[in-house]
Amino acid sequence: MIDVQEVGRTFTIRRRTGLLRRERRVVHAVQNLSFTVRAGEFVGYLGPNGAGKSTTIKMLTGILAPSSGRIQVAGLDPARRRTALARRIGVVFGQRTTLWWDLPLRDSFELIRHLYKVDRVAFRRRLDELTELLTLGEFLRTPVRQLSLGQRMRGDITAALLHDPRVLVLDEPTIGLDVVSKAAMRGFLRKLNAERGTTVLLTTHDMGDIEKLCDRVMLIDNGRLAFEGGIDDLRATAPEETSIEDVVARLYARGAPAAGQRQARGQ
Numbered sequence: 001m002i003d004v005q006e007v008g009r010t011f012t013i014r015r016r017t018g019l020l021r022r023e024r025r026v027v028h029a030v031q032n033l034s035f036t037v038r039a040g041e042f043v044g045y046l047g048p049n050g051a052g053k054s055t056t057i058k059m060l061t062g063i064l065a066p067s068s069g070r071i072q073v074a075g076l077d078p079a080r081r082r083t084a085l086a087r088r089i090g091v092v093f094g095q096r097t098t099l100w101w102d103l104p105l106r107d108s109f110e111l112i113r114h115l116y117k118v119d120r121v122a123f124r125r126r127l128d129e130l131t132e133l134l135t136l137g138e139f140l141r142t143p144v145r146q147l148s149l150g151q152r153m154r155g156d157i158t159a160a161l162l163h164d165p166r167v168l169v170l171d172e173p174t175i176g177l178d179v180v181s182k183a184a185m186r187g188f189l190r191k192l193n194a195e196r197g198t199t200v201l202l203t204t205h206d207m208g209d210i211e212k213l214c215d216r217v218m219l220i221d222n223g224r225l226a227f228e229g230g231i232d233d234l235r236a237t238a239p240e241e242t243s244i245e246d247v248v249a250r251l252y253a254r255g256a257p258a259a260g261q262r263q264a265r266g267q
């Protein structure tokens with residue numbers, strides 16, 4: 001469902017360093033990155049701050065084009081077929097909302113129905129289902145700006161799923177949620193994956209999300225894939241550590257191994 005082959009992305013930063021002097025610096029946000037995610041998998045995408053996770057997600061969703069390599073998501077090249085891809089993919093950025101700030105939730109959803117050209121009957125059925133599962137019913141008439149973070153996040157997840165995408169990409173969907181909301185969100189995502197077979201790629205700094213949700217984990221550091229495997233494989237990298245946070249902290253401290261020494265399978 002997601003196929004990333006030898007992908008790189010650089011950014012060129014130009015900075016004035018004097019009256020007539022400018023400095024040019026190239027940042028390799030993602031380097032020679034290859035991975036695949038099969039249909040129906042729930043995969044965690046981890047990495048320290050600045051590792052290249054958001055850059056990867058932006059490339060998977062067509063917001064950014066890769067500088068090199070090849071990407072296919074749900075059978076499409078995201079940068080070239082962004083509009084077509086939008087019908088097959090749902091995206092949630094936990095730190096930002098895609099909803100209209102001044103509109104009641106229900107109106108935001110209606111706009112999304114128009115944008116994605118979702119059939120009215122299918123839309124109503126899906127909205128009823130999602131509203132019930134995410135207990136959003138009492139907030140449908142509330143303007144988005146009046147919603148709490150947890151309520152807004154449930155609204156964003158609903159918006160991303162109204163067109164029943166095959167792939168859901170989540171960038172920190174549980175950030176800032178209390179323990180009860182987090183558990184409810186995780187329960188919902190697990191059910192979505194198990195019952196509808198939706199493929200999920202999840203970026204998070206919350207190791208609870210990883211332990212409770214993911215079949216497999218990929219870890220990126222300095223733009224390179226540094227680990228790929230199941231939760232047990234992840235634990236095995238530091239058997240002396242008892243918590244998954246400490247295991248991951250060790251991997252982060254180690255940094256991305258040089259090519260050829262990777263623990264990533266099949267790399």
Ligand SMILES: Nc1ncnc2c1ncn2[C@@H]1O[C@H](COP(=O)(O)OP(=O)(O)OP(=O)(O)O)[C@@H](O)[C@H]1O
Binds near residue numbers: 050052055
């Ligand atoms: N538009 C941009 N212009 C220049 N540099 C950028 C740009 N976007 C990202 N970068 C750089 O690319 C690198 C990877 O950033 P990215 O946002 O992908 O990291 P991240 O893993 O998502 O981090 P975090 O966990 O902090 O969100 C960083 O060094 C960042 O400064």
